[in-house]
Amino acid sequence: MAAILLTISIVFIIYIAQFLWYRWNYMQKIKKMGLRGPKPSILIGNIPQFMREVDKAGYDDTFKLMAQWHKKYGNTYGMYFGGHMNIITRDETMIKEIFIKNFSNFANRQVPAMFKYNSLNQSLVQMTKEDGWKEVRSCLSPLFSTGKMKAMHETIKGKIDRFLDIIEKHAEINQVFDIYDDLQALSLEVIGKCAFAIESNVLYDRNDLFYIQAKEVFRQIDIKNSKLVGYSVMFPELTWLWKWLYPFSGFWAAEKPLIDGLSKVYDMRKAGEGAESVDILKLLLDKEEGLHALNLTKRQVVENCFAFLLAGYETTSTAMGYACYLLAKHQDVQKKLQDEIRETKDEKGLTYDTIHSMPYLDAVFKECLRLTPPVINFTGRECIEDIEINGLKIEKGTWIAIQIYAVHMDPDNWSDPEKFIPERFLDWNEKGSLKWIPFGVGPRNCVGMRFAEMEFKMTLARLFDNYELRIPENVPKMIPVVNGIVMSPKDGVKVTVHRRK
Template sequence: MIMWYIIVAVVILASLLVARNMRKTKKNLPPGPPRLPIIGNLHQLGSKPQRSMLELSEKYGPLMSLKFGNVPTVVASSPETVKDVLKTFDADCCSRPYLTYAARISYNLNDLAFSPYSKYWREVRKMTVLELYTAKRVQSFRHVREEEVASLVEFVKESASLGNAVNLSNTLMKLSGSVICRVGFGINLKGSKLEDTYEEVIRETMEVLGSFAAADYLPIIGRIIDRVTGLHSKCEKQHMEDESLKDDIIALLLKMERGEAGLGEYQLTRNHTKGILLVNTSGHTITWAMTHMIKNPRILKKAQAEVREVIKNKDTITEEDIEQLEYLKMVMKETVRINPLVPLLIPREASKDIKIAGYDVPKKTWIHVNIWGVHRNPNVWNDPEAFIPERFMDNEIDYKGLNFELLPFGSGRRMCPGMGMGMALAHLTLINLLYRFDWKLPEGMEIEDVDLEESYGLVSPKKVPLQLVPVLTQWS
């Protein structure tokens, strides 16, 4: 009799397993490449995942299934599929999966970028948008941007008078760092203990945050792998306590810590305050713009001619001047198209079953939006690998999150709220560099020697620093 009970139990269990597998097979999942046991498709990512994903999507389609370890994943890489993710189903797939090292660096996901979609996140987002990143607030820090750009100009003048090359990659990162330190912390980067280490700290932090960590995809053995690769130790290096936060933007957050202002039912702690702060990477955008223009002398000459015609003999350049510079704005659009600073948006997680482009995306699936792939899609852009600012002439496409062909700052609930602050600095800096100086390559270097390779991380800066020689002009 006991044997019969065992047999019946086995039959029922087998039937349930078969039924579950049949239900699984009924799902119409997006196509994707074959997978290896245990690691799935992790071996196909390479050193630049955005490029690998684009190549795979050219074969398997604009919505593609992958599996990273034990994590089911889809990748969207066309304006239509990206629009579904970021707009049509934004509410259903705007949460974040738990990312091991992002949690460590961002004080247990207490930031805007990596925090799961929740009541806490909505309150923080509302506060930052209304109080920190409105047009009025961005305008209130205009004097900081103008003062820091003026300081940059003086440094470049000194280099030009000596005939020295300027490491623009490093110099422009320090510029954006100086603005962040003054606006966010009320301190000057120049002369501080951060001055010589700022670029390295930010670069390594972005590498960690953008990594495909084995700990996220391979339970048990993942952390061991990350220790072997050095990712774990690199994360620990970036997880630093800093009690120097004060003034300006930070003052509002600190008031919330003290209970003088509030996030509804939430009480902020110091770790929340640190986690909410965003890093301004506009220095990378300016570097890429200068890189492409020095590679294309026609574009550099045309941009300089416009700037000098509009500005004429003004000693002080202001942000109002930006609006009159139509070609310069095209240059900036083309820069963030061909080199989006965040090539792969931070992964999302579907909070329920959804259907995109006719395919099933089950609950808990991770969703990657390949901005790099959208911006390099030949079905969207003619000659996508070429730097052609004129493609935006008589073209209403903009980077503010409403046109899904161009999304350097994302779109929807998770769109980068610091866009206005960053682009204001990028435009103002570029105007000054083009107006006040001519630029040439260091002696012995040809245009063909200017490298266009990007480093990979959460953001993708230029891999080889840009070195240019400034030449004083009558407007210097």
């Protein structure tokens, strides 16, 4: 027995020694590539620096730390996110080479080990090049054409009417309230109806199960709330273990009721219910039939609807929340926007076409997303094969990412980058510029950006046509924090609302 225990101990010690030796060599790769970066821990990379930043601030503002690293180490630097080597760049030439010109070698998203077993693997969010991402993207892109967006315009208008009823009640009592909370409810009702014709009552009932489950999924994405996700990032070598443990994770518990519900909706719609509805699920089901059917599986349809739910709910509401804060803070900008909205309404009415023809509303939209981009940590790509770009040799498996906040705050890209100046976009003619990238870069950018833009502009046009927002003197400054993928307002957006004369 003693001999067996001794043998096991020796094997274990040898395994640990080999693991540490492998990790030590792995942590030297960035230096060998000729890149600079923060010094990593042999076990968990640069996560200790992130943890110290969170402890110092009392909340997660590590997006600022990564922007500071650009100033210290250059436009392209290296770091280790747990057990993964990352190249972080804000260099426009580098971004163009990796995300556009050599896209085929960087077509797969950067996905932590634990997330590889969730219910998004057959969606555009996580689908790989090898799994047929390109074919599914070509199928889904037409769903967001101008014609399809116009068809959903009235549906969104009806949801905004409900939202404005809530705003009117806030105006009547004239008290400070969190408009971000109401915008999240609006966005979830919009995406539920437009993605798969689900009628929810989130605006009037925050105990709505649909709302609770969607919020929990986003809470579990954050590694601060999901230890298993965090461990899978730190130790990707144990992928077999994370696969086995995934069904016991909080993320699985949060996503399963939504996936089961979407699966039931799919079956009902397949049987003919809601055939007259104009929504993404109906359009996807139509793609399964006809001469040009693309043979989408039930799993692909359900998981892409799930992806639309997640992407369209949190990000759009966050963008609108920031916009409300910035406009309430800058009363002169709010007044200019209101004047344009009223003039357009009096001349042509507020329709799909007219809201997209307002130059100042478009400038506000772009400047809000530049200054406070909701998505800052979901731009990573994985190198599929060894490649050399601009003299930098990138090995297979390396993660490459853009820190969107750093690009938008780069003084080489924007003058006075920390100031809210919508006017900078009034004569901006850099279409396709990589200086403004809130929806990502290249062929794998956000497929639903037209939908998000439509909801944003419709909501702000209707809201500021009827009301004005103010920030009371005793309300603390709004603080952006990182919650997994999204940069959201830490304590919401506290304002007062007043009817316009």
